[in-house]
Amino acid sequence: MIGDDPVKSDGDLLQRRPIAEQWAGAIAAADSPSGLVFAVTGPWGSGKTSMLNMVEEFLVEKGVRVLHFNPWFFSGTDQLVTFFFSEVADQISNKDGKQSKVAESLRKYGTLLSPVKAIPLVGTALGGAAEAATSIGTYMEQSLSRSVNQRRKEIEDGFSKLDRPFVVVIDDIDRLTGQEIRDVLRMVRLTGAFPNMIYLLSFDRHRVELALKDDGIPGRAYLEKIVQVMFDVPGVSKASLRQILTAELNSLMKTQPEDIRFNVGIWPDIYYEIIDPLLTNIRDVRRFTASLPAVVALLRNDIELADVIALEAIRIFLPDTFALLPHVIDGLTSTSDYRNGQEENKRQVMEFLGSDPDHEALLKRACGRLFPAAARHIGGSNFDGSWSRQWLRERRVASAEILTYYLEKxxxxxxxxxxxxxxxxxxxxxxxxxxxxxxxxxxxxxxxxxxxxxxxxxxxxxxxxxxxxxxxxxxxxxxxxxxxxxxxxxxxxxxxxxxxxxxxxxxxxxxxxxxxxxxxxxxxxxxxxxxxxxxxxxxxxxxxxxxxxxxxxxxxxxxxxxxxxAGPDELATETGMMKLLRWASSGDDVEVWTLPTTYLDNRVFATALLQDSYSPVHSQTMGSRHVATKDRLAWEALGELVGGEEGIRRCRDAAEVELGQESPLIALVDKYLAGWRPADI
The missing domain is CATH 1.25.40 (Serine Threonine Protein Phosphatase 5, Tetratricopeptide repeat)
Incomplete structure (x- = not known):
């Protein structure tokens, strides 16, 4: 299953890699004697960060230096500017030791410029208050202004000598507060004119323009003064979303037992009438598919999987509706009005339909596909009590017992x-x-x-x-x-x-x-x-x-x-002991440390070490959903830690005292000692 994390080229399900390559080519080929600002724009969930990842891969291939700055780590303009120059300076030094002088000038320049709010740029949205402008006028008249200009000249001279530009990537600007958005773009405007310095920003254009709007002047006017080139993330067609979702659901099915309850006859209607309308972008698909494995694993094979997937879609995208479900079970599942009366059952159904006014038609379809007993209250068919027994037998959520089980378990x-x-x-x-x-x-x-x-x-x-x-x-x-x-x-x-x-x-x-x-x-x-x-x-x-x-x-x-x-008894209590000991014996310390051989004769320590080296390996055969489990030992790593098979044999003998001769673990160690190795290694 895919999570909600951005992808790189090897996870490009939307085939956007060629577009990223074109964008990277445009950035790499850009003439930047006075700096340039590019931006990747698109609404939330459209895949901006994934596009940035792929653009960066191509830039690196072309020899372009790529630096990163995360404004989320800093609050307030003073801190933002100071740490921006410090962070860029550090990354320049790390990537090119020859630029240490320029990096040092950057650090000093950032210190001199803070606070940047005092520097008037474009309007009040990007320039700070009038009194701040007055303050900077006084500030610039003082001797410190010479230091600012001197440092800037050093940076410009150093950057102009670079054999190739470098790109500073700033992502998720649209997720900052309005003031923070203004701070970041003010900083970009202030620093964007350095030679060979290219910014690559990422944001939701509508959100940023709203943050920049001020005194009746559209935010777009401000934004266009800062960003020279904007790349719009391509939209995702419904067909592509369906293709990705189908691939992920197929992946989920491969992990399920062969006798999984999945009714292929009801699935197409449930999918197209309930799930499909709720998925509008790639992030929706990822959120949805990321939630399914845990729920399916918890419910095992006790509920019809098509119903579970549909209810999970309602849970994620229609939370108010889902929260109402425990309170309308009778109305949605009763084939008769014996318990509550027709009026109460109908009231519950109507409350369910009205729980999300924007999706009332979808919820009406959900009644027909998931809760057919409710259909009689909205002009549909009637079902007698025998249907309740059938729904229970089929493990459908149309059964009150199964729906209750789903909700409570x-x-x-x-x-x-x-x-x-x-x-x-x-x-x-x-x-x-x-x-x-x-x-x-x-x-x-x-x-x-x-x-x-x-x-x-x-x-x-x-x-x-x-x-x-x-x-x-x-x-x-x-x-x-x-x-x-x-x-x-x-x-x-x-x-x-x-x-x-x-x-x-x-x-x-x-x-x-x-x-x-x-x-x-x-x-x-x-x-x-x-x-x-x-x-x-x-x-x-x-x-x-x-x-x-x-x-x-x-x-x-x-x-x-x-x-x-530490002694053997203390180490034996540690979780992941073998990994811990291998870490302790690694590194470039002057002192070379190996595990004391006397520890291998300690039966508690030896038992814990062998147990920690054991791990089951899961595998699947092509064309089969069956997951096979095989016992394995981390044999080579264990041998490196204890000094080879002789050390392992000492551990085995000590552990046998603790576990007994019939222990499966001792038998597995003996199997390895006799020369057996897994065929898949």
């Missing part, structure tokens, strides 16, 4: 988790209280609650994240469990996603480093400390670079040192 649990997540958020700055709440729940409940804390991300900015991060990371060990399928990423990812959002809200590397240093001593396990350092650091494809690299390296050395000093 799936959605009420999520609602309960959401309620607990709200309570958790109110105490997120109290480590003891938050830990108590999370630990009072069953592990699966805790995992669900933590996942729903993401919904509060907008309110993280004004919090002290340290207590919450500490409490969450200390849950990783308790929540550890085997993955249940290809759509299950495990509780570790659930925890790390929320921790990332808490730390990212700080938006200051030095402050985040201070927080991490204060958090680490309170993390109860080495494994959780490792996860925190992996998250905030510079490990390729994993680190988010939330703290300075030197600070991160020092913290890594400290934690590695403590792991190396």
């Amino acid at each position: 799936a959605i009420p649990e999520v609602v309960a988790h959401a309620n607990a997540a709200e309570r958790a958020f109110t105490i997120i700055e109290d480590e003891e209280a938050l830990s108590g709440l999370l630990s009072s729940l069953e592990p699966r409940e805790t995992e669900g609650v933590i996942s729903l804390l993401e919904a509060h991300e907008e309110d993280f900015a004004n919090l002290n994240p340290a207590p919450g991060v500490t409490a969450l990371l200390n849950q990783i060990q308790r929540l550890d469990r085997p993955e249940t399928g290809m759509f299950d990423f495990g509780p570790r990812i659930v925890v790390i996603r929320v921790v990332l959002r808490l730390l990212r809200s700080v938006a200051d590397l030095a402050r985040t480093a201070d927080l991490v240093r204060s958090i680490l001593p309170n993390i109860q396990t080495f494994a959780a400390q490792y996860e925190l350092l992996l998250l905030v650091g510079y490990t390729p494809n994993a680190g988010q670079r939330l703290i300075p690299e030197e600070e991160w390296q020092a913290l890594v050395r400290d934690v590695k040192s403590r792991v190396r000093e």
Whole structure:
């Protein structure tokens, strides 16, 4: 299933790669002696960021330097300008060490220019207040103006000598507040005239023009003074959306058992009359398909899948209607008026139809396809009691029991988790209280609650994240469990996603480093400390670079040192022990560390290590939906850690004392020791 994340070329389902290549060619070929500003525009959900990703790929192939600036990390014009120049300077230095002098001038220039609000540009929307203009007049008359001009001249001279331009990418401008949008575009206007400096912006044009509108002057006039070239993201046809959705639903079906309840006879009408009208852009498709695996896995094979998919569409796109469902079950499913009377049942049906006035016709069709018993109240056919039994047998939501099962077994649990997540958020700055709440729940409940804390991300900015991060990371060990399928990423990812959002809200590397240093001593396990350092650091494809690299390296050395000093009994309690030990023995430390061989004779340690090296492998045969599971050991990695097969044999002998000769794990180790290896390796 595709998520809601932007794609790159290898995930270009809409065949937009040639367009991105043309745009990249235009940018790379642009003559930019005085700078240029390009923009990728389109409404929310149209795929702007995906287009940016593909444009960047082509620019890099053409040798164009691409830099990134994320205005979400900064608030206020003063901070925005200062950090913009600092961030661009850092990236220039990293990508081209020869430009260190220019980079240093950029940093100093940014410091001198702050606050940029004082510089009048175009109207009040982009220029600041009148008193600010007066202030800058005085400011520029003073000696500091010479420093500004001097630094700008140094930057212009340095940039003019570049053999090729560089592109600064700023995405999601339309998701900022109106004032922040004005701040960013003011900054672009201020800096967009440097030689060989090209901006590539991304935004919803309508949203940005509204933010720039001022004193009766259209925002479009302001925008056109800033952006020289605009690329509009192509629209997506309904046929393309259907093609993508069909591919994703087919992918979901391949993961289901062969006897899945899926009535191909009712599916086309349900799809075209209920689901299809609700999908208007690629983001809708992604939101919809991303929600299905978890719900389908939870309900297993107990409810007709076509009905489940339709109700999930209503849940996502018509939330008010969906919230009403528990209160109108009788009206939608009763074939007689024995319990409530005809008037009450009809009232419930009419309330259902009126729950979303913009989609009343669609809801009427839903009654016909999902809840046929309700049709008699709106001019349709009558059904007798035998139909209720048939719907129950077919596991259709037209049955009151099946609809109740769907609502209570799936959605009420999520609602309960959401309620607990709200309570958790109110105490997120109290480590003891938050830990108590999370630990009072069953592990699966805790995992669900933590996942729903993401919904509060907008309110993280004004919090002290340290207590919450500490409490969450200390849950990783308790929540550890085997993955249940290809759509299950495990509780570790659930925890790390929320921790990332808490730390990212700080938006200051030095402050985040201070927080991490204060958090680490309170993390109860080495494994959780490792996860925190992996998250905030510079490990390729994993680190988010939330703290300075030197600070991160020092913290890594400290934690590695403590792991190396730990005894076998302590290490045996760690989740993901083998990964932790391999990390502790890696790196370019002066001291070369290997696992003490005496640990291999410790039966508790040896057992934990062998158990951690075991993992089931899932596979499918072409043309079959059956998922086969095979037992495997991370044999080579294990051997590297313990010194080859002799070390493994010592572990095996120690673990046998703990597990017994009949243990399947011991038998699997013996199989490997005898020379067997999986045929697929």
